[in-house]
Amino acid sequence: MSARPRLTVDLDAIRANYRRLSAEAPGADIAAVVKADGYGLGLAPVARTLFAAGARRFFVADVEEADELAAILPDAVVYVLGGYAAGARDAFRGRRLRPVLNTPGQVRAFAALAPDRRPPAALQIDSGMTRLGVPVEAIDGLRHDLAGLELDWLVSHLACADAPDPGFSRHQRARFEAARRLVPHLPASLANSAGIFLGPDFHYDLCRPGIAVFGGNPRPGRANPMAPVVTLDAELLQVYALEGEARVGYGATYRAPAGARIATAAVGYADGVLRCVGNRATARLAGVEVPLAGRVSMDLVGLDVTAVPTAAAVEGARVELIWGADGLDRMAEAAGTIAYEVLARLGPRVERRYRGGG
Numbered sequence: 001m002s003a004r005p006r007l008t009v010d011l012d013a014i015r016a017n018y019r020r021l022s023a024e025a026p027g028a029d030i031a032a033v034v035k036a037d038g039y040g041l042g043l044a045p046v047a048r049t050l051f052a053a054g055a056r057r058f059f060v061a062d063v064e065e066a067d068e069l070a071a072i073l074p075d076a077v078v079y080v081l082g083g084y085a086a087g088a089r090d091a092f093r094g095r096r097l098r099p100v101l102n103t104p105g106q107v108r109a110f111a112a113l114a115p116d117r118r119p120p121a122a123l124q125i126d127s128g129m130t131r132l133g134v135p136v137e138a139i140d141g142l143r144h145d146l147a148g149l150e151l152d153w154l155v156s157h158l159a160c161a162d163a164p165d166p167g168f169s170r171h172q173r174a175r176f177e178a179a180r181r182l183v184p185h186l187p188a189s190l191a192n193s194a195g196i197f198l199g200p201d202f203h204y205d206l207c208r209p210g211i212a213v214f215g216g217n218p219r220p221g222r223a224n225p226m227a228p229v230v231t232l233d234a235e236l237l238q239v240y241a242l243e244g245e246a247r248v249g250y251g252a253t254y255r256a257p258a259g260a261r262i263a264t265a266a267v268g269y270a271d272g273v274l275r276c277v278g279n280r281a282t283a284r285l286a287g288v289e290v291p292l293a294g295r296v297s298m299d300l301v302g303l304d305v306t307a308v309p310t311a312a313a314v315e316g317a318r319v320e321l322i323w324g325a326d327g328l329d330r331m332a333e334a335a336g337t338i339a340y341e342v343l344a345r346l347g348p349r350v351e352r353r354y355r356g357g358g
Contacts, residue, residue, distance in 0.1 A: 005234040005267040005350045006318075009041050011049045011357030013227040017213050018053040020226065024196050025203040030054075031189075033210035034069065035061040035081065040272075040343040041214060041230065042352050044072050049357050050213070051076060059100075059208055063091040070096055079122055083132070084110045095119045100155065102132040104142055111145035120150040123183065127156040127175040127190075128168070136175055139182045146183065153206060154179065154186040161194035161202075162220050169198055193218040197225075216339035217329045224325050230343070232322035232350070234267035236285075239305065239313055248302045249294025254279055256293065260306045265319050268299040272345035273321065274335040281334035284320040286312035 022030045032055040038046030043065075047058065051073050059079045060066050066078045077096055084092070084099035084106045092099060100122045101107050110121060123146070126133030133156060134142070156176045160168040176190055187205035193212035195202045197219055212218040215229035240246070240262045248254035248262055256262055265283070269275045278295035285308045293302035305313040322331050328339040335342065 003235040003237060003266040005232060005271050005321075006353055007041070007346060007350050008231045008233070008353045008355060009045070010227075010229050010231075010355050011045060012355070013215065013229045014046060014049050014213060015053040015357070017215065017226045017229070018050055018055060021193075021196055021207065021209050021212060022054070025191070025200075025207050027200070028191075028203040029057065029206045031057040031059055031079075031206055031208045032213060033059045033192075033208055035059065035065060035210075036344050039210065039214050039340070040346045042354070043068060045354050045357065046214075047072050047076075052357075057206070063088050063097070066097050067091070081132070083124075084121070089113060089117065092119050098122065098152065100124050100132075102134065104134060104138050107134065107142050107145050107149075111148050115148075118149070120152045122153040122155050122189075123149075123151050123186070125154060125156045125176060125179040127172040127179070129157055129159040129172070131157070131159075133157070136179045136182070139179060151183075151186055153189050154183055155189040155206075155208075158190065158192055158195045158202075161192055161198060162218060164221065166198060169195070169202070173202060211340050211343075214343060215325075215328055216343075217326065220329070224329070226325075228323075228325045228327060230322055230328065231320055232267075232327075232346070233318045233320045234265040234301075236263045236303075236313070236315055236317045236319060237266050237300070238264045239315060247294075248304075249278065250297060251295055254294040254302065254304070256304060260304060261308075261310070261313060262293055263303045263305045263313055263319070265301050265303060265321075266299065267301055267321065268297045270298045270347065271349050272342075272347045273301065274337070274342075274345065276336065277331065277334045281321070281331055284323055285317065288312075290319075 032050045062082045083102040102124045124133040189206035191202045191207040193209040217224035242260050244258045246256045275296045281292045282289050288308045293304040332339045
């Protein structure tokens, strides 16, 4: 039997989180962002669960992801966040795959298509993130091209919605309002996961949550309002009972005293567990939280299981590396990163198992 690590995905929790976000923004439609293989959880089961929960609009990164999702959900409308390129003119066939137009060049190229070759589109405005989007100042020069397009949404993206100080989000909202005055009568979309919790002024007509759907905390520093979705566990391959002091792992960075017990689990940075969490993150075995001992290797990680009952810390037992309501964010904090990266880095060697969703 394989000793590979295992990611258990709770589809019922995904459904509950989608409905929780819908309740938080009752006047808005709630789309679902499922780029990067459904945030690493598996596009097909995630997308089907969200469609069953009521999502009808989905956002992905590129045309390849859009094609995959369209085959899974033939009745959904799929928006491509990367926008439109002239070489992809045949990709936006029919009316279900729609580009998010991000630059004046994309707007002009899309407007140059024959009307019967153009599906509806969304127009993204750069309200202050300086990442993707038409500058507000450029809208006036695009009036002729925009007039010929069937536009679904005017969208932008918040850079600091999860920050304690909402000042920059308010600045972006003001810029977004300025754009809305230049492109009137378009339904609007601004809020991401954290933006939903900034209140009704940010909800507009459509919200586009991502990480909150998958259990990440959209309000850092406060209790997570979302249900936990994932558990990552791995098998113990060996357990050492030390008679004398020992060092653990590459670089001998962890000093284990005599009498300690050190376990080796079959998971490493090749599976997506970031190398930098060695000596910093914790795991859970038999309900006991234990430290990662030493550096994370490509395929293995050490654990100090001294506090775990001897009968539970045995070869073949499974140890949890991500668990509970704050599991994603706890691992992200140990790595000095965010929950998005923790999920997106989980590799193909990690077995995905699904619970619920019936």
